[in-house]
Every structure is written in structure tokens, then in C-alpha cells.
Amino acid sequence: MTDDLRGTLERVGDRFNLGEYEIDAYLAVLEHGELTASEIADRTDIPQPRVYDTVRSLSDRGLVELRESRPMKIVAVDPDDAFGEIQTSFEQLVDELEARYTAPARETEAVSLVKSRSTILRYLEEVIESAEYELAVSLTPDLLRRFEDLLAAKVDAGVSVELLVTPAKRAPNPAEYDYLSVATIARARRGITTPVLAVGDGSYSVYATQDAIRDDQERYGVIFNRSALGFLVSGFFGTVLWTTAETLAADGKERPFPRRYASIRRAVKDVRELDGDFFATVEGRDIESGDPVTVQGSVVDVAFEDSEEVASLVVETDAGERVEIGGRVAALEDVEGQEIVIGRDEPPAL
Template sequence: MTTDPGDPPDAAVNVDVDVEELLKRFGLSDKEVDTYLTLLEHGEAKASTVAEAAGVSKRYVYSASEELAARGFVTVNDHVTPTTIRANPPGEVVDRLANDAQSMRPALEARFSRAEAATEPFEVVKSRVTVVKRIRQAIGEAREEVALSFPLDSIDEVADELRAAVDRGVLVLLIVTGVDEPNGDLPTDLAGMTSAARAWGQLMPSMLTVDNRAGVIAPAEMLERSNSSQQAIVLTQEQLAPVIVGSFIGNYWPAAAEAVVTDPAPLPATYGNFRHATFQAELHRRAGGTFRAQVVGRFVDSDEPVELEGEVVGVTQGLVAPATNEFPVQHTLTLDVDGERVTVGGPGAFVEDVEAEEVELTTPSS
């Protein structure tokens, strides 16, 4: 909104609002906010100019600019040399955001009026149909990671959601339970449903975690029988979801037999989920050739932010057999950074040098 110089003082624009925090509410990361605000100050600039002013790498400016352009914040002029990035007029940006928000309202209200999802941290579910519905819904909302154990006889009920998650680039770890012969009983199209799958001979509780924020625990009997008296628990408490995935990866995954491991994803690729980055790094390591990692995170000892890049010279993991980690939930990348070995871990890292927030895997030529 613009104001006329003749407008009274109470119509003036409020410049004291926390614009950085407001931009974050629209999904921009800290560095995307810094990049965008720097561009606003320059109007139009080269990536190197923005990188220096915002205190980020030039590679990051290009990556952030693509995201900002997709959301209508900036325009990337890649038809000129060198490439420049121009901030779009703020009025157009605000109008677009407002229109997007208004266009969501009918769909959100329609979902809200018929929603059955729990609003409490815990929901006790007595119906098999409802449990499967909750599992399918959670998988459909996954953005980074799905860890699921599910009976072989019922796998078709969640197959479409699993395939869609894989297509979105989600790390899908699947334990198929009640499998008598791992090499003969599994579906022929299991590879399309998962990043890595394992088989468990006995029935086990069905467990689901999605993005470390939501989970489901259901007794095996409940999913085997429609008239079971057993009850399932659906939780949305972020503090407990990591406990479930820790049990899934630490207790059940190592004991199950490896059945499917997909091919490595094309590089370059960026991962906010560190287990996914480690999984892909191990696949590329086994495929041969050299590849690098660019890491954004913090030093574990000092809590100071850090950006580093180096060749991946070691992968410690337990997602692909044989496991190379010392304890089940340990996943580590070892980088050669200017001749120095630096270890990188995920959230909560304590044995590594760096805790990563984001990892980009690249080939030397990318």
C-alpha cells in the first residue's frame, strides 16, 4: 500500500514492524530473508554483490534467488551476463501474498468443517479404518521423512501415499511385517513405494513417524483384524515423535532383513533432513566417483554458525546394510575441508564437529 504525501500522520506506513519475522511466516528462511532484504536495498544487483552484502555464499544467492523468484519476490535476469537479480516492487509482492492467502481460505475452511484430525497432543483411536486414514493422511503431508512399519497383507492400503511421497523426494523407510519369505512374498512394485525397505518375519506394532512431528502407534492385531478390541495412539507432540523414530531405527530396523534399496538420486541435491543426506551419500559412495557436500549448520562445541564445503571422504550410517555406525542412530558425514577432516552430524549431534541444518550434495562438475 502506498501513501500520499498529503495523508494525515495516522495514515503513514508503519516502518517499525519486524519485517524479517513477518517474511519468515511466509516460509522464507533466515538467509532467504537476508538475501531478499539486501536486494530491496540494491534494487538490482549481481549475485556476488548480494552475497557480499548479505554475508552468504554466491552459490547460496543463486539457490535462494530461484526460490524467491518462484514465490514472486524477485526476478532473475539470466539472459544477461553476468546474471542479475531484481527485487520486484513490494506492492506487487504484498498483493500476490494477500491473493494467495485469500484463495486458500475456502479450501481450508472446507477441510476444517469436516476434519476429524486430533487437536490434542494425543488421540486414542479404536477403529481400524480411522487408524489407516490417519496413517495415509500423515504420509500425504510428509515433506522430508517417513518411517513406517506396516503389515504385508495390508500394504496396498497405503501404497499410493507412499509412492506419492517418494515422487516428492521424501525419504521413505519401510518395514513390511508378517513376511515369511523376504525374497518371495514382497510386492514386485515395492521399490516404487520406498527409498529403502526391510522385511520382518513376525507381526510387530505398526509405527509411523513423519518429519519428526507426528506419529502413530497401533498394535499388530488392530491392523490384522477389523473387529479388534485394541486401540491405537495418534500423537502430534514434536517432543515424542523423535522417540518413536529412534526406536524404529535403533531397535527394529537393524533386526529386519534388507529387501529394497533404491538407486542414488541425481546430483546436485539439497537435503534439510540429515538422515536423507547420509542415505544418499552412502548410495553415491557405493556407486563410485567423488562427490562433495556443502553444509550449513553450527559448531557443536561453540554453537557458532558455520558454512563449509568439502569432498565427502567417509559415511557412517545404519540405513543400508552393512551398517557402519557404532550405535544405531548415529549418522555422520566426514568431509575433507582444505586438507582437514571435519565430521558432520544431524540434529542433536554430539560426537561430530558440526551439527548440520542443510546439506547440499554435488559432483565436482556441478
């Protein structure tokens, strides 16, 4: 550490290292502009014998002036003058410390539990920012405003964004708010019981209660750090939250083909809603052997329930084999689709 940086740290620390008596005395003088030692004692819990030492300490720090009169007057210094220099030093200190900062290694555990509001918010931002092709988010109106620019950038980059705003009664009015600038489709759901969450590309996700975002009191968030377990949050979002929400805006910016999907549900919905021929390349695993499988061919059929709890597609390979593709933890289909790419003219490359 350089001598200049150490000196700045010492100056900042000294200026703010105020004891209880010093804080009480300083606030009393600030409120009245000018007081005597006796008046400070009357207005605070500072014992009379300690008042003089206390105000001299404040004077040494440049926070008050002592006017030698009978009785002595303690006069408040304008805070702009008192803290102007230290404010500049503090800003310089932060810049220098930031330059020296080495980010700690990120936790690599598949699942992490966090209890800090700031950490939950940091992970929410990171999950949103990391999404390359598919993003599902459940946000309060305040969080929507916080991440508005980031969501808009994802939409502009061609990411499919499903946005859920909760509680519904506080959601911005669709007549006044451009939901399609921040989402491909937006819905609102009643109740503060709806969690806050984000899932990027089906794997990196964060789940937290609204309480954890509001007051940070004995609440929690769960991080699935690019883990296959992220499908739990994605599945909960798609089948429990999304299906019980009311549509605010739909048919947002059209994404070009080929399109990548982490969710079979989203892939099937696009195939059902758009006309023409589709081709698919799917990476996954055989549901009986667990062996890795890559399936390529034309999409010849889809299955989809309005509840969105069941979704699958059938791909016919060049060899004429029909393979039924399901989503994560598929059991009824032939293949668990882990990454799906849908194209228009031929089976797309992964």
C-alpha cells in the first residue's frame, strides 16, 4: 500500500471515528448553530465534566469552532466546509481501492444459499446479464425498474424474455408502460407470495422470497450456479407461476431462426404458433439408458396441453426414425431434451 493511500485511509478513519458523546454534541450544535458547554450538557446525556473534552475533539476534527468568550461558544462549521475535503479524499480513496481490488473467486457449488439482500440482487443482475438466448424472470415493479435497461438490452440482442410482474396490483399499466421493450411476453401475478426469480438459458438461476428483497430480515435466496438443477426453478416458473398469471403484453420483437431453447415448452409453443416447416437439432440423453444423444431431423408433430404442464415434439431423422423429445426429467418420451435448436430450412448446428 502506498504512503498516499495509507494517509488517505487514516484521514478518513480519523474524521469519522466519533464516539457517542461526540456524535450527540455535534448533532446538538448543528441543530442550534451555536451553544455553550452548559447548553450542550442540558440538551444531551453528556456529563458536564466531559463536555469540554468532547467539543475540543470536535474542534480538532474541524467540525466546530470554539470561540473563547465567557462562557465559551461552540459554533457549528458548515458541513460543506467541514466535509468537503474529506468527501474528495473519500472519492479518491474509493477509486484507488477499486483499482487495487481483486475479485474473489466465485463460489462454484452447484447450489448456494444466501441471506443478503445485496447478494441476491447481484445474482439477479448476473443471471439476467448472462442469458444468451432464453430468460425467465419474476420481478416486483421496483426490480423491473431497476433492471429495465438490462432487460431491454437482452430483448434487442434477440433473447427470448418471459417477464412476470408481481404483485399484479402494483404492476405498471400496460397502457402507460412499454412491456414489449423489456420482454417478449409479459404477465402479472397476484400476491406477495409469488417469489422473485431469474433463470438464464435454463441452467443459471436464482430464487428468493419477496420478503428477502424488501427487508433482508432472516430471509433467503437460493442460487443454482449453472447447474442442471436450474430446471427446477424453470419448471416451477413455467407450470406454477406463469400459468396462473394474467397477460399484460405479448407478441414482442420477433426472434430470428435458428432459435435455441433450454425449455421444451417454449420450443413447442413457437412451432405451434408459427406456420411453415421446422427442423430441429436436439442434444440430450436417452431416458432409459442415460446415454448422450443427438437427434436431427424435421419436426413432424408436437404435443402441448393448455396447462403447459406437458410439452413434447416429434423429430423424424433422415433414416425415417421418429424420436419423441421431452423436456428435463422426461419419462414418457424417448429423449430428455437438454438443448434444442429449431431452424427453418434444415437441422441447425448446435
